[in-house]
Amino acid sequence: MVTDAIHGVIGNSPRMRELKHQISQVAGAEFPVLILGESGSGKEVVARAIHQLSPRKQAPFVGQSCLAIPETLIESELFGFEAGAFTDARERRIGLFEQAEGGSIFLDEIGDIPLSFQKRLLRVLQEREVRRLGSTEAVAINVRVMAATNAPMEQLVADGRFRLDLLHRLNTFEITVPPLRQRQEDIPALVEHFIAKHAARYGISSPMPGTAILERLKAFSWPGNVRELENFVVRWISLGEEALEILDKRVSLSFESQDISRRWLSMTMDEIEAEVIKLVLADCGNNKSVCAKRLGLARKSLYNKMERYGIPGVEPRKG
Ligand SMILES: Nc1ncnc2c1ncn2[C@@H]1O[C@H](COP(=O)(O)OP(=O)(O)OP(=O)(O)O)[C@@H](O)[C@H]1O
Ligand SMILES: [Mg+2]
Numbered sequence: 001m002v003t004d005a006i007h008g009v010i011g012n013s014p015r016m017r018e019l020k021h022q023i024s025q026v027a028g029a030e031f032p033v034l035i036l037g038e039s040g041s042g043k044e045v046v047a048r049a050i051h052q053l054s055p056r057k058q059a060p061f062v063g064q065s066c067l068a069i070p071e072t073l074i075e076s077e078l079f080g081f082e083a084g085a086f087t088d089a090r091e092r093r094i095g096l097f098e099q100a101e102g103g104s105i106f107l108d109e110i111g112d113i114p115l116s117f118q119k120r121l122l123r124v125l126q127e128r129e130v131r132r133l134g135s136t137e138a139v140a141i142n143v144r145v146m147a148a149t150n151a152p153m154e155q156l157v158a159d160g161r162f163r164l165d166l167l168h169r170l171n172t173f174e175i176t177v178p179p180l181r182q183r184q185e186d187i188p189a190l191v192e193h194f195i196a197k198h199a200a201r202y203g204i205s206s207p208m209p210g211t212a213i214l215e216r217l218k219a220f221s222w223p224g225n226v227r228e229l230e231n232f233v234v235r236w237i238s239l240g241e242e243a244l245e246i247l248d249k250r251v252s253l254s255f256e257s258q259d260i261s262r263r264w265l266s267m268t269m270d271e272i273e274a275e276v277i278k279l280v281l282a283d284c285g286n287n288k289s290v291c292a293k294r295l296g297l298a299r300k301s302l303y304n305k306m307e308r309y310g311i312p313g314v315e316p317r318k319g
Contacts, residue, residue, distance in 0.1 A: 007052040008045055010193045011186035015178040019046070026173050027053035032125070034110075034170045035148040037177030039289030040227030043148040046177055047106040056144055059103030062096050067109040067299060074117050076133050079124070085134025097130045097141050104144040110170065111151030112300065115161060122166045145170070150289055180225045184218040190226060191217065194233035206237040213244065220247055223294075224287035231285045246285075274309035277302070286313060 006020045026033050027050050035043045044063060051061040069077050076085070080095030097105060107113075113121065124130050125145060129138040147170045156162035180186070192208060199205050209217070222228050235243035264272050277295070284290040292302040306314045 007049050009049050010190050013183040013185040015183045022175050023049050031172040032145040032170050033173045035175050038179045039150050040225035041177040042226050047146045051104040056103045060100050061104050062100035063106040065108040067112040071114045079130045081133035082135045100143045107147040110147035111149040118163045118166050125169050180222040187218050194230050223290045224285045228285045
């Protein structure tokens with residue numbers, strides 16, 4: 001079996017070969033797949049690869065982050081609505097499940113869907129039909145469901161925040177994407193891939209980093225995983241070796257701390273909180289999941305705080 005070349009999935013380390021093997025195993029099947037892994041590790045890349053290798057590849061792949069939809073809109077976003085279903089519903093809108101007809105739907109951050117909505121989602125998955133908001137009629141759907149999360153699902157179930165029956169419905173097959181620090185051998189190939197990708201996009205070429213730099217990159221922990229490495233490569237393309245400073249910066253943050261604490265004496269708690277959030281965000285390449293984890297916050301609370309303090313980087317709410 002060819003496991004070297006799977007659409008868009010770079011890396012040939014033992015962990016990645018195993019992952020590609022799993023991708024090709026599940027692609028032909030119809031059952032749901034739950035993709036687990038740290039933020040930025042490539043969960044969506046895996047979902048797209050499964051879709052591309054499946055008999056559904058000609059039909060749409062519809063991806064949506066459940067965290068990005070406000071609780072009140074999740075049902076209409078996924079299932080659609082009829083004209084007049086609510087005040088702003090001027091005309092009928094097809095939901096994401098119907099948009100994915102014949103193909104696959106990818107529900108990212110599934111751990112964040114509101115408890116109040118989980119039962120309705122479960123019913124849709126069981127009965128394979130959706131009911132648009134404001135409609136009494138059910139529409140049959142033929143959609144393969146994939147979901148992803150970096151949340152500890154068992155813990156969410158234990159805390160009563162996620163339904164066990166829904167989890168069982170979603171995790172017929174579980175795939176775990178290993179964090180980048182556990183497959184450092186893949187870093188040169190990923191760097192090469194990202195240089196080519198962004199060189200094509202921006203119309204500039206850039207040399208591969210030399211061996212010594214690649215060794216430094218391999219030794220780095222990459223808390224933001226492949227996404228963080230990609231950000232690094234973008235900087236490398238435009239800045240060259242100066243890009244490496246970002247790796248040093250994490251270390252030097254602690255040296256600035258004396259200055260920071262003196263300034264903090266004249267600040268309110270809110271100002272300090274905002275400053276800490278900005279610092280940690282900058283330190284993890286603007287990766288909100290990693291930032292939330294480091295601050296011991298749920299991602300939602302981080303988003304709320306960012307919104308409250310006017311820190312840019314929160315997607316505007318729809319509707
Ligand atoms: N194995 C890989 N090969 C090529 N590109 C990759 C790979 N893994 C990740 N990437 C790239 O890294 C970035 C992040 O990947 P992706 O969005 O799939 O991560 P994720 O796990 O879904 O992150 P999040 O938890 O934040 O949703 C994307 O730009 C993606 O193209
Ligand atoms: Mg994702």
